[in-house]
Amino acid sequence: MLSTAEREEIEAELTRYEQKRAGGIEALRIVQRHRGWVSDEALREIGAFLDMTPDELDGVATFYNLVFRRPVGRHVILLCDSVSCWIMGYEGLRRALTNRLQIELGQTTSDGRFTLLPIVCLGACDHAPTLMIDGDLHRDVTPETLDAILARYE
């Protein structure tokens, strides 16, 4: 069941669009904000609320890379792999991160603390390389400054 808070937030979004199903992406984001990710069960609940079949809604959910259809860790690291960051040291940063966390891109640490995902250009190319953790942008990141940044996310 969608929680009361989830339901109210989704209903508020629906007033902004001509059609109910237009609120689908917002609804997925809302539920993900509450639960961390969108399970099959959550997908069915949202679909029922929006008069969409689970398959219709999953077709939308799986298109958008920031809708998580698998569980993620407590903190999600988005590591920019686009061109400016690549020129400015993405590969060294990725090696440092995967060594430090002992996971590859797309994986979650065994303690459930971090999920590491690649992301396209974060639009902060004058401060490359960049990464984002839980919506916080970190700029000019180096393997040396990485530990201090990660320490802020328990």
Add this chain to the structure above:
Amino acid sequence: MPDERPLTQNIRPGAEPPSLQEYEQAGGYQALKKTLKELAHQQITQIVKDSNLRGRGGAGFPTAMKWSFVPMDGSSTRKYLVVNADEMEPGTFKDRLLLEGDPHQLIEGVVLASYAIQASVAYIFLRAEYTLAAARITQALAEAYAAHYLGDHIQGSPFSLECYLHVSAGRYMCGEETGLLNALEGKRANPRSKPPFPQVSGLWGKPTIVNNVETISNLPHIINRGAAWFRGLSKSKDAGTKLYGVSGKVKRPGCWELPMGTSIREILEEHAGGMRDGVRLRGLLPGGASTDFLVESHLDTPMDFDSVQKAGSRLGTGTMIVLDDQTCPVGMTLNLEHFFAQESCGWCTPCWSGLGWTERLLRAIEAGHGRMEDLDKLQAHARLLAPGHTFCALAPGAAEPLQSALKHFRNDFERHIRERRCPWSANGHDHR
């Protein structure tokens, strides 16, 4: 010519954006008040037409001409304005400056553009990763509603406008005009067939204008100061100022508002401080990932739409990405084509299939497994990805850096194949 920077005049890097009161004190919302009191919607379109404003999202289409395709005979019950704030072109970080730095300027522009086409609902379509911009726009929208710059009967006039922030959930395709409309309707962001164009049949089949953040942010200044003033800001026949950016191994990467038509050399050498010590310029993408490489002989090209096109590339977003001699041109091309292959929505075969092959061929060459005939195959893919073969501009955009890399850096591609390795790999590029 006065050195005026209207778009960034209120922006203080690193500081909070101007509050509503500060924006008003700097002359903000005067264009809105004047418009709603004195000007007919046709007059706004005429002023913008006379100003010669061209769209700042990359294509450079004349803004007033785009608006002029919207049917204004009262046959449409509802019309929409959409701000494309889905800045996701790799190497582009200019709209972020305006979104975070002066949200009220954007909102005033939204009201003006909506008035010009008589839209009753506006959406600001923002990429999810711009979290600071989302917070600041949300606050500015609330302030604008409270001060009756949005909502019913704005400033006591007959004009009403609802403006909503839509935060997206990823994918480069959302920045494509018709993909964006599908995303707003809650669908996958596949492109739509054109015609019908969105100006006639857009969001939910209603007339819809999609304009870029920088385009919209220019409007209050054009209405306040006039078309002739706006044209006079420029060094070239494309009017106004432009946000230019530089990233890569230069001394001072950044983003600056400069007269339209400022040369690549001036942007690179004076504003970005030139190349870092110890590295040399090999080439640059003048306006984001989907523009052709230019090289040293092009440095005196003015950065305006027609001049960059004449030089063999596109102004695009005006934010350039610099390739230096310590960075592998094949690796850079692979990185770019990996991006396009990943972001292809899968709708058109030359795109989803062609980009996949392109990426694999480049990866093989970079890893030292390439053959000379692969270069012909890459050339063939660049032709197949060209305009006219797909619904949208993603594949043609992907072809631009590819075809120009093969032209300007052919020796580097051949050297990878001959030596069966990447000559730059000692620098630590492992090319995932």
